[in-house]
Structure formats: C-alpha cells, structure tokens
C-alpha cells in the first residue's frame with residue numbers, strides 16, 4: 001500500500017482506491033493524481049453546495065405550500081381549480097364542505113358534475129370563457145350540492161403556464177344566499193332606521209307644536225283677561241243703567257231719580273263706557289294680531305318690519321297688564337325722546353308685557369311695589385325695568401331664560417315668558433339681560449339697535 005503523495009491536500013488522508021495498481025507509475029503520475037483529486041474535491045464541494053441550495057428551496061416551497069393551503073382553507077368562498085377540459089385539480093375546504101365531500105374526493109371529478117342542470121351559467125359557458133382567455137366576473141351559477149342547488153356568484157380567471165399557455169381555470173364562488181341574507185338584513189336595518197328617524201321627526205314636530213301652542217296660549221292669556229275684565233265692568237255698567245232706566249220707565253223722577261242716579265254712579269258709568277269698550281277692542285285686536293302672527297309663524301317677513309317709538313309701547317304694555325290684574329303698584333317712567341327701534345311692534349309689545357308681568361309677580365306681597373322704567377336712546381335704545389321684588393336668586397339666574405323654567409305655582413307660570421321674549425329680542429338683533437339692583441329688586445335690560453323714524457331703519 002503506497003503512502004499519500006507528498007503535497008496532496010490535507011483533507012485527503014486515506015489512500016485512494018486503486019492506488020496500489022498505479023504504484024509502478026509512482027513519481028510520474030503524482031501530478032496527475034493531485035489534479036484528479038482536486039477535481040473530485042471541487043465536484044464534491046459543488047455537490048454539497050447544490051444539495052444545500054436544493055434543501056433551502058424545498059423548505060421555501062413547503063412554506064409557500066403551507067401558506068397557500070392555509071389561505072385556501074381559511075377562505076369562506078368556494079375555490080375550484082380545473083384544467084382546460086374541466087377536470088378538477090384542486091379545491092379548498094369551503095368547496096369540500098359545500099359539496100359535502102371528503103378531502104381529495106373532488107379532485108377526482110369533473111367540473112361539469114358540480115354544476116346543476118338549471119344553472120344560469122353552464123359548464124360550456126365556462127369552457128368558452130377559458131378558450132377566449134377571458135375573465136368571469138360576478139356570474140350567477142348553481143352548484144349541485146347534496147343539500148340542493150347552491151346559488152353562487154362566481155368570479156374566474158384562466159391560469160397560464162410559464163410559456164403563456166392556458167392550463168386551466170380558477171373559479172371562486174361566493175354563496176349568494178349569505179349575500180342575499182346580508183342584503184335583506186341591511187335593508188331591514190335601513191328600514192328600521194328610517195322608521196325611527198320618522199318617529200323622531202314626528203315627536204320633535206309634536207314637541208315644537210306643543211311649545212308653540214303653549215306659547216300662543218301664554219300670549220293670548222293677557223289680552224283675553226284684559227277683554228274679560230272690561231267685559232265684567234261693562235256688565236256692571238249695564239246692570240246699573242238697566243236699574244236706572246227701569247226707574248225712569250216706572251215714572252220715578254225728581255229728587256228720587258237724582259238720588260238713584262248718584263247711587264248708581266250713572267254719570268261716571270256713562271263717562272267710562274267708551275274707555276272700557278276701547279280697552280275691550282284693544283284686547284280683541286291684540287288677540288287678532290296674535291292669530292295673524294301665527295299665520296306668519298313659519299315665514300317671519302323682515303320686510304314687514306317698521307320703525308316705531310318704544311315709549312308708547314311701554315306705556316301700553318304696562319296698562320294692559322296692570323288693567324288686567326288691578327294691582328296697586330306705583331310706576332315711574334323716565335323715558336327719553338326718540339326711543340326709535342326697527343322691528344315688529346307687536347312682538348316687542350309681547351316682550352314688554354312679559355317683563356312687566358314678571359315684575360308684578362315678583363312684587364306681589366312686597367311692602368313697597370314700585371316699577372321704574374327708564375329708556376335711553378344712543379347708538380342703541382336701552383330700556384330698563386327695575387322692580388322692588390326680591391330680585392333673582394343667584395342659583396336660578398342662569399336658568400331663567402330656559403323654556404319652561406319657572407318658580408311660580410302650577411297654573412300661574414308656564415316658564416315660557418322670558419324664553420319667548422329672549423327669542424324675539426334676538427330676532428331683532430338686540431339683547432335681554434337680567435340682573436339685580438344693588439339696593440334690591442331685579443333689573444331687566446332690553447337693548448335694541450336704534451332705528452330712524454324717517455327712513456325706517
């Protein structure tokens with residue numbers, strides 16, 4: 001057995017097979033041997049490298065396959081891959097479930113078997129699509145499943161190999177039953193939503209109608225009680241006059257008639273009749289105006305606004321409220337000239353009546369009952385009403401303008417006066433503020449942009 005040639009690679013330590021046979025040529029063949037050994041060495045190294053690369057590729061391939069299998073089995077849509085003749089090559093879990101077949105069973109079948117005879121898209125249609133190399137998009141197809149025909153919406157694409165030849169088709173079918181259910185659920189939810197919205201609109205309408213009715217009732221209350229009060233007075237006057245006329249008809253005369261005349265206050269009665277009737281008329285006109293305003297309720301016509309002096313309006317408002325209630329209050333006016341504003345006099349009258357009414361209510365039972373009304377004109381017209389009531393308690397100050405906020409007994413206040421007034425003043429681009437006077441009592445301040453009587457703005 002010969003030794004390894006000197007200078008041979010370190011890793012070749014064992015004698016080479018057949019080295020004995022070549023012993024006679026030793027010396028001459030050393031170089032050739034070394035070359036052969038090196039070549040083998042290189043080839044072996046290459047083989048090893050290729051093996052490693054192959055294993056790596058294999059691992060990658062396996063990973064990709066696992067990934068695709070995972071994707072396919074997690075799909076809820078039915079996936080079928082077939083060759084150009086329609087032989088099924090691969091399906092996913094959803095397909096096996098839909099056709100109730102064990103794993104691998106569908107791969108032995110033909111696509112034609114899976115399509116119901118009455119399907120709107122037939123196997124021939126699919127084949128024609130492959131031939132045309134076209135795509136299928138949202139075509140309705142009926143699969144023949146053991147549970148009966150299963151309607152699906154199918155999308156499909158032709159598969160090509162690396163050389164661009166059509167090698168089959170992939171179909172993805174989404175059961176339409178689920179879609180239809182989802183659509184009908186959606187439609188039902190939409191319908192419910194519309195219904196709820198309708199109800200909301202309706203209840204909002206009813207609420208605003210309620211507020212409107214309450215507001216109208218509130219506003220009608222003052223002029224009606226004014227008319228009512230005057231009607232009572234007239235009734236009393238009528239009774240006195242009837243008694244007097246009866247006596248005249250009975251022939252009573254002379255001092256007896258004069259005595260009766262004085263007793264029945266006939267002269268005062270006759271003098272007051274016209275005023276009382278005027279008062280009734282004014283109240284009735286206000287009722288008429290409120291009703292007329294109602295007609296304009298939805299369309300407040302700004303062009304119908306006019307320039308007017310606030311002073312007579314303040315006096316009239318006070319007169320109305322006071323006459324309707326007959327309280328014994330002291331009033332003091334300090335109204336400058338030219339308190340001209342622009343707007344709707346009827347609405348501003350309403351505001352003033354509300355403010356006066358609140359002042360009277362606040363002063364009820366107070367030892368001093370005085371209402372000071374001051375008006376000043378400048379860039380704006382400012383009107384203050386100061387009463388000698390208890391003032392506005394700090395804890396309710398932030399709420400007095402809220403609709404339906406009242407501290408008054410049930411039946412006495414609706415809590416709408418200030419909120420309606422606030423809305424009206426806002427419409428006139430003015431402000432309405434409540435405060436307490438340092439010496440007691442509430443001070444309500446109404447500010448309105450000044451207008452000019454001449455041009456009406």
Ligand SMILES: Nc1ncnc2c1ncn2[C@@H]1O[C@H](COP(=O)(O)OP(=O)(O)OP(=O)(O)O)[C@@H](O)[C@H]1O
Pocket residue numbers: 218354358359362387389390391392393400401405406407408412413414415416417418419442
């Ligand atoms: N001058 C005032 N002094 C003291 N408190 C007042 C005065 N004006 C209003 N308030 C308070 O503000 C509340 C709300 O007033 P608002 O005019 O809005 O309603 P109301 O007078 O209670 O009822 P309504 O005016 O609807 O008959 C009153 O209940 C009262 O507590």
Ligand SMILES: [Mg+2]
Pocket residue numbers: 354357358413416417418
């Ligand atoms: Mg009020």
